[in-house]
Amino acid sequence: MDKKQQLEENLEAIGMRLEEGKITSDELEMSGISDADLYEMRDNGIITVDSDKNVALTSKGQGEFNTLIRRHRLAERLMSDILNIGGESMEKHACEFEHILSTDITESICTLLGHPTTCPHGKAIPPGGCCSNRRRELEPLILPLDSLSAGEGGKILYISTRDHYRLDKLTSIGLMPGTIVKVHQKQPALVVLFDETTLSMDTEIARDIYVRKLKN
Numbered sequence: 450m451d452k453k454q455q456l457e458e459n460l461e462a463i464g465m466r467l468e469e470g471k472i473t474s475d476e477l478e479m480s481g482i483s484d485a486d487l488y489e490m491r492d493n494g495i496i497t498v499d500s501d502k503n504v505a506l507t508s509k510g511q512g513e514f515n516t517l518i519r520r521h522r523l524a525e526r527l528m529s530d531i532l533n534i535g536g537e538s539m540e541k542h543a544c545e546f547e548h549i550l551s552t553d554i555t556e557s558i559c560t561l562l563g564h565p566t567t568c569p570h571g572k573a574i575p576p577g578g579c580c581s582n583r584r585r586e587l588e589p590l591i592l593p594l595d596s597l598s599a600g601e602g603g604k605i606l607y608i609s610t611r612d613h614y615r616l617d618k619l620t621s622i623g624l625m626p627g628t629i630v631k632v633h634q635k636q637p638a639l640v641v642l643f644d645e646t647t648l649s650m651d652t653e654i655a656r657d658i659y660v661r662k663l664k665n
């Protein structure tokens with residue numbers, strides 16, 4: 450691993466720890482990030498260390514972390530949803546991808562995946578320029594169920610909700626990854642068909658259900 454990659458891995462590790470709560474330089478040292486590395490990041494304006502040794506990201510550091518973790522988590526989505534690669538292999542390759550993806554490629558992947566907001570572990574994916582513009586040059590391969598038109602169908606890939614109650618409820622009626630679901634009508638209310646079931650559904654719920662569109 451070259452120097453730049455090592456620094457990026459350190460930033461990623463620190464940022465992910467900070468997503469969970471506080472972290473001190475001593476704790477980081479125990480997890481393998483040396484004092485010398487931390488000083489270098491501080492001198493480069495990436496992190497601050499206060500008198501209690503609490504480490505924080507500067508706004509520059511936060512921006513760089515968001516870019517990295519966005520690539521990492523989009524790569525995870527790409528592997529789990531399109532390539533069916535999971536587990537440790539997914540983790541390892543996601544960590545390689547994050548160092549090499551350009552902004553353009555990252556935005557293409559994000560668009561193909563339907564601008565996902567969470568990774569397969571349920572962690573947030575920071576949005577990129579493509580997510581707000583919703584540029585239409587690329588037809589997404591994966592999109593939220595509420596984006597399908599009446600008559601179109603898709604196979605559920607994942608449901609992006611942190612609401613466990615809602616997830617359990619959807620699963621219990623048979624809406625889960627692998628289910629083929631068709632949009633019956635969108636007006637006056639969204640109605641979907643799957644298996645033998647006809648269900649009227651809130652658009653807000655449909656927005657969390659990501660499908661791979663089926664060719665009609």
Ligand SMILES: [Zn+2]
Nearest residue numbers: 458461544547
């Ligand atoms: Zn990594």
Ligand SMILES: [Zn+2]
Nearest residue numbers: 525568569570
């Ligand atoms: Zn993840």
Ligand SMILES: [Zn+2]
Nearest residue numbers: 559564579580
């Ligand atoms: Zn996007």
